Amino acid sequence: MPIAPSAAILDAWHVFSAAAEIGPGPYRSTLLLDTRLDYRRGTNGEVEVRRRDTGAALLVIERYGFAWTSLGSPPDDLFSIPEFYEPDRKNMSCGSLGVNVSAPRAVENFLDMGHFPYVHTGILGEEPHTEVKEYDVEISYERDEILATRCRFYQPRAALSADEGQDVEYIYRVPHPYCSVLYKSCPADESRLDVIGIFCQPMTEETIRAHLLQSMIDDENTITAMRRFQQTIFGQDKPILENQYPKRLPLDPRAETPIRADKSAIAYRRWLSQKGVNYGVIPQAA
Amino acid sequence: MITLYDFELSGNCYKLRLMMSILGVRYDIVPVDFYPGREHKSDWFLKLNPFGELPVLVDDGLVLRDSQAILVYLARKYDTTGKWFPVDDPALTAEIEIWHDFANRITGTASAARLTITMNYDFDLEKAQSGAHQLFRTMDEHLWFAEREGREWLCKADHPTTADIACFPYTALSEEGGISRQDYPAIRRWLDRVRRIEGFTAMSGVFPASRAREAS
Known part of the structure; x- marks a missing residue:
């Protein structure tokens, strides 16, 4: 019997499909929080979603090229990514990829710079440049999100538009228990930042679909080539994610030993604990 | 080009x-x-x-x-060595073709399972997974007996052939389709041998052989 998600998850918006993949015609089906959903684009162009068990119609919003719904009472809007609406950006889904892992494990891996030289060798890192330098993390209670700033890492190929290695600056946001947005130095324009988002659809506690957003400044490369770059990286992460044990993220600070580089992960686990998230995690014993 | x-x-x-x-x-x-x-x-x-x-x-x-x-x-x-697809030994050529066909069967099962889980394809997941297990059992047994006779590769030759290349990718990616290789030790050893072929290259989801072993 699946566990009942607490309010922090039940009342949140959750991604369930790339918007472009929802057409008119027969309903398509997916799983969200152990609940079977059927969805299609109605004749008026609006996305329709209903629960298969009760037949209830659910609320839908389309944001950042994806469709989001909620099984509870969601807030008025989703977290904001203002850069997405800048006219010269190339926005794209890089796919919605099924992964046998919990959503929090996937988010935490996304926040981790320590694995770059070992898992993304020659792209996002390479030996001997393995040090994660000191960076800042804050939990903003006002915005209800985690912010990691001043992250710097040497990357041989930070983006498809990069033709040489460079020290890349990162800013990470975690504005949703299962979503993270990354801003990184844009090789094509020093004054701006490329935006990469990972939006996890919790199908069950231990399986997700990872919906990948890229919002890039890049006049040179095609969408196909930029998608390929991101899929190559995520494809390298996938077996690492799927071999994590336990699959659910332990929130007890003593459960897994962190190092200094894991500062953002520590904040993330604490934040999930404080929000009372109980789904995809192993809650701290009371 | x-x-x-x-x-x-x-x-x-x-x-x-x-x-x-x-x-x-x-x-x-x-x-x-x-x-x-x-x-x-x-x-x-x-x-x-x-x-x-x-x-x-x-x-x-x-x-x-x-x-x-x-x-x-x-x-x-x-291939200047003529070893990857030898044509001077009819029995060996036929054996390679048998494993090429086997590779297509792996695609039809293990890859289908992977597409279902990873890219939301609408295949019968359980059927694809059990089909892959059936193939892997056959392959594991074949490799186990080959090892007993001192051979390291799928075909009766003292070197790898296109048969090994054809069968490698979707076997190495099987876990992405929810197909564990835990019960197939001879397959796991063979995968490692393929990873050590000179000129081997990895892909996302397939790791190269560990460097520590190479250095020792």
């Missing part, structure tokens, strides 16, 4: 990248947005391959499809 129409996460495309890397053949890549773009079903791609399937390899104007057929082509044309 060779051009490979390629999708990074495709095991059948990887087969050719692996073969060309081992043979030291240079090639260009044209990325095809198989997912989410479904570009392999687009008008321009269907003109190249009416079957709407990756990979496609173009060599000096010659357009080839079907990953196993292309393996044979690459081996016959570019």
Whole structure:
């Protein structure tokens, strides 16, 4: 019997499909929080979603090229990514990829710079440049999100538009228990930042679909080539994610030993604990 | 010059990248947005391959499809040792063809399971997984007996052939389709041997052999 998600998850918006993949015609089906959903684009162009068990119609919003719904009472809007609406950006889904892992494990891996030289060798890192330098993390209670700033890492190929290695600056946001947005130095324009988002659809506690957003400044490369770059990286992460044990993220600070580089992960686990998230995690014993 | 129409996460495309890397053949890549773009079903791609399937390899104007057929082509044309697809021993050539067919069966099961889980394809997941397990049991047994007779590769030769390259990718990616290799120790040892072939290259989801072992 699946566990009942607490309010922090039940009342949140959750991604369930790339918007472009929802057409008119027969309903398509997916799983969200152990609940079977059927969805299609109605004749008026609006996305329709209903629960298969009760037949209830659910609320839908389309944001950042994806469709989001909620099984509870969601807030008025989703977290904001203002850069997405800048006219010269190339926005794209890089796919919605099924992964046998919990959503929090996937988010935490996304926040981790320590694995770059070992898992993304020659792209996002390479030996001997393995040090994660000191960076800042804050939990903003006002915005209800985690912010990691001043992250710097040497990357041989930070983006498809990069033709040489460079020290890349990162800013990470975690504005949703299962979503993270990354801003990184844009090789094509020093004054701006490329935006990469990972939006996890919790199908069950231990399986997700990872919906990948890229919002890039890049006049040179095609969408196909930029998608390929991101899929190559995520494809390298996938077996690492799927071999994590336990699959659910332990929130007890003593459960897994962190190092200094894991500062953002520590904040993330604490934040999930404080929000009372109980789904995809192993809650701290009371 | 060779051009490979390629999708990074495709095991059948990887087969050719692996073969060309081992043979030291240079090639260009044209990325095809198989997912989410479904570009392999687009008008321009269907003109190249009416079957709407990756990979496609173009060599000096010659357009080839079907990953196993292309393996044979690459081996016959570019392998100066003549070992990857030997034609002077009819029994061995036939044996290689048997494993090429086996590779297609692995694609039909293990790859189908992976597509279902990873890219939301609508295949019968349990059927695909149990089909793959059936094949892997056969393959594991075959490799186990081969090892007992002092052989390391799928076919009766003292060197790897295109059969090993053909069967490697979707076996190595099976866990992405929820197919564990825990019960197939001979397969696991064979996968490691393939990873140690000179010129081996990895893909997303397939790791190279550990460097620590190489250094020792």
